[in-house]
Amino acid sequence: MTTPIADFSPALPTEPTWRQRLASLDSPYVVPVFITMVLVVGQLSFGFLESASRTFLAISVAIGVELLLGRLLLGKWQHPASAYVSGISVGILVRSPAFWPFALCAALSICSKYVLRYRGRHLWNPSNFGISALLFLGGEMVGSLSIQWGNHVWAMLVIWVLGAFIIWRLRRFHITATYVLAFICYAGLRSWYTGATFESEISPVTGPMYQLFIFFMITDPKTTVKTRRGQCLVAFAVATVEAVLRLAQVVYAPYYALFFVGPTALMLETWWAARSELRDASAAPVGSPARGVS
């Protein structure tokens, strides 16, 4: 969800014009613009925000913390787009009449990027971490039962079509598709096992909380593994853990599933890459340069 937007852009030999970037949807602003559109349209048509002031608070805190920590730890002002998306996600997904959960969740989300790192990578999708931590630790004051789109078909279709198109152009549609297919299969299994209707088991994925989850949260480039096959595998694993949590009647199963699976996959990948590099280096003939070292 808190997509470090620049990561969606492949490294280009020359800087493309803004027209080219817009046409290819490689602009760092595509996701912020899309999620802002969702927010504005939703607010105008349904008034779905807990309150505009709470969402504004979440965005402000996220950007403020990002700028502060970037300056303190990296010595530079970070681009605010990623923090903006984090803030807006928190504003949409957190449900509480109080103000503090919005500020706290935004601050936790951004802080986790700087604190919870392994071999130079942050492990958790920031807003996934923030929301999971908040729901787990402060659940009595906070909820995330997200039904802000009015449960209507047309709104769901618009978000699905637009989100799928954007994610496809950003070359991450396979993650979403794998997760959704796995979710539907597991819904069938749960229905068979529990006796609940299939419709009730797929109901969550037709809701708005999942639209944000599948388009932005599980596709976050910074917190997904690198290979296409690995990404599909992780998406499948998220759906699998979620299915287990759902059997245990955990209300926030998708958040917690990603919370556990995402960082585990990243750590494994990072550890494996480091181990491979070490092995390659030790296997290389004496005097020859190790791979990656010029």
Place this chain on the structure above:
Amino acid sequence: MNHLKAAKVAIVLLFVALLCVPLAMKRWSRPTGGADLGQAVALARYGFHLKEVAHAAGIDFVHRAPTLDPKLAHVMPQVASFGAAVSVVDVDRDGWPDLYVTNSGEGSQNALYRNLGDGTFRNIAAELGLADVNRTGTGVSMGAVWGDYDNDGYEDLFLVKWGRPELYHNDRGRGFTRVSEQAGLPAWINANSAIWFDYDGDGLLDLFVAGYYPDDLDLWHLKTTRVMPDSFEYATNGGRKYLFHNLGGGRFEEIGERVGLNSRRWTLAAAAADLRGTGRQDLFVANDYGVSELFVNDGKVFREVGKESGIGFAPKSGMNASFGDVLNEGRLGVYVSNISEDGILIQGNNLWMPVEAKAGELKFENQAREFGVELGGWSFGAQFGDLNNDGLVDLYLTNGYISLDKQSSYWYDFSKVAGGNSAIIGDAKNWPGFNGRSLSGYQAKRLWLNDGAGRFADVAPLVGVTDRHDGRAVALADFGNRGVLDVVVANQKGPLLLYRNTVAAGRHWIAFDLEGTTSNRSAIGAQVTLYWNHQKRVQVVSGGSGFAAQNDRRLHFGLGPKAQVEKAEIRWPSGRVQTLTAPHIDAINKIKEPT
């Protein structure tokens, strides 16, 4: 380098501190626990104490829920979760407020408890023809509101039903005559709320009835299972709204849509009061599965001003509408109850406080959080009243949705389906079966004591409110004519509770028993503003408020220990303003509208 290390350490510490914040907030905001302090300590500390005395007072009423079409059997606890209602009426004009309580099982009996004046009650519903009103095929009771529609001096009964709505004429307190057909009521409404009010100021009480389930559904003989709301927060497929205009002579004309009451939201509560000082009563409607609605009364038509007034955003699950002058400002706020379940759904209740607006306009801000009356569980009926006679209105809230197995909860399945698409949630067959599980059951009630400085504190268990039934309706009345408000609570599939109030000595009070002449004789809609000790408080005579409830029509004001009443100003529904200089304190002032 050292600087960077220090920064890293500081940020890690900050991160840990942030993780501790929710735990600290959880501890800090924990609801009041504790046991009943006992009368002596509670009187010394809070100035009042409540004791549940229903059985001792001769009231042994247990509510029964309906059993709807078998197609809904798997979700019966949810779809049949209403019906316990209570209203206060002096049915025979003997000066002692009586109690009418509804039942909802097919063939079950409603009860009319006559106040014998000695602290006990006797059920006279059967004698008066108001008991056997839930016969199979006619639907079941969901509420009852009383108003003298023909101005003969005796309060008549409108019975709110999922089924055939009924109007009963009070035959001078000696019996009741069913006059539904003569009145022109429709054959079937699936309603949960109704109120009497004189919308056009002609001196005749009109009747607002708000549908919940669509009216074309016979809930006992369903052709489809598509009976659920099409959205959890934006549902507009509920029952229609009716305004029965009183034509006189016992006849009514339905004019709801014609005068702008055309909502199809799932209404659970309504209340009326003149909120703009126009002399006309405006209509506040609390809706389940959506935003509340505020219909301002322009004399002949209503305008819905929810969004303009600020109440029409942030859809929740409105289940109560009650008015209270919380800060003794002479202005009414509105309390709407919603759902809050720890860790799952935190809607928070709304206390809509009036704020400055242009003349003729209304603006409200939700200040429930600031006042500390926001989180009350799965909240239902609430009423404002000065329970300790300290001169400030307090707030009694009952709650609890479905109390079945204590060890298992339906919340997971509820949240799973409620967030889905309308095609799924609108069909009851897609909802998982309850299988004996609870849904926000066994909840602690709230009795919020007003400190007068903008904060309420929950003292419910400390002053004797310790029940954990599935509360629905709350009504307040001075049953003993002692100058203190007692509390009666109707519980779904549970007993009717009567909390008798004891207030510390030395606290004064005043009450007004109004009778209209040009205005409707029940004086419903009359507003009394009391000026005392350099402050003022307004109250309105209600034709129904809260959830499925009606308070005593007599208005009770606590005054505190040193009371100097300057005057009482009565704005009658006819438009007449009457000023009473130095009315008697510690007494019920019977006031007849001057002609």
